[in-house]
Amino acid sequence: MGFVRNPSDQNIKRPAKISSASATLTRAPSSTSKLYLVSKVVDGDTIQLSSGEKVRYIGINTPERGYCFAKEATEANRRLVLNKMVRLEKDISETDKYGRLLRYVYVDNVFVNDRLVREGYARASTYPPDVIFQAQFSKAEQEARTKKVGLWADNTCNIK
Numbered sequence: 001m002g003f004v005r006n007p008s009d010q011n012i013k014r015p016a017k018i019s020s021a022s023a024t025l026t027r028a029p030s031s032t033s034k035l036y037l038v039s040k041v042v043d044g045d046t047i048q049l050s051s052g053e054k055v056r057y058i059g060i061n062t063p064e065r066g067y068c069f070a071k072e073a074t075e076a077n078r079r080l081v082l083n084k085m086v087r088l089e090k091d092i093s094e095t096d097k098y099g100r101l102l103r104y105v106y107v108d109n110v111f112v113n114d115r116l117v118r119e120g121y122a123r124a125s126t127y128p129p130d131v132i133f134q135a136q137f138s139k140a141e142q143e144a145r146t147k148k149v150g151l152w153a154d155n156t157c158n159i160k
Contacts, residue, residue, distance in 0.1 A: 035085040044073025044121055046100065047081055056100040057113045058091055059137045061125035068157030069150065073121040080112050081105065091130035102130060117141050120150020 044062025124137035
């Protein structure tokens with residue numbers, strides 16, 4: 001969806017590391033929130049829990065395997081969540097058509113969905129009725145575009 005296949009992605013402007021200052025919580029975590037262990041990172045916007053359940057991040061979209069910047073997005077997601085305890089929050093929908101849980105994902109005080117967009121690893125991608133953070137994700141994408149990081153860098157696969 002909007003991503004261009006291009007294996008020559010050297011010299012892409014990327015954040016040196018995912019910063020801890022951006023994409024913090026925008027609402028207070030529930031005191032009864034359950035934590036889940038992430039056992040596998042499927043790609044930039046999908047994880048697998050130790051229970052075997054797959055979770056698709058709500059409100060964002062990263063390049064699919066084989067497309068430009070997919071490896072970078074997957075690696076960014078891996079650094080954020082792999083082998084860590086995450087808190088999952090539902091919007092309206094329970095699952096997608098593939099049976100994956102649809103959730104907002106948090107590690108400590110980091111809002112993972114937002115962080116991936118803000119750092120240029122994902123696009124804001126809203127699918128009603130799950131729209132609570134639509135404006136926040138759109139703003140985060142605009143900031144990444146303005147800073148020309150990740151997907152929005154001048155030399156990243158010409159996907160603008």
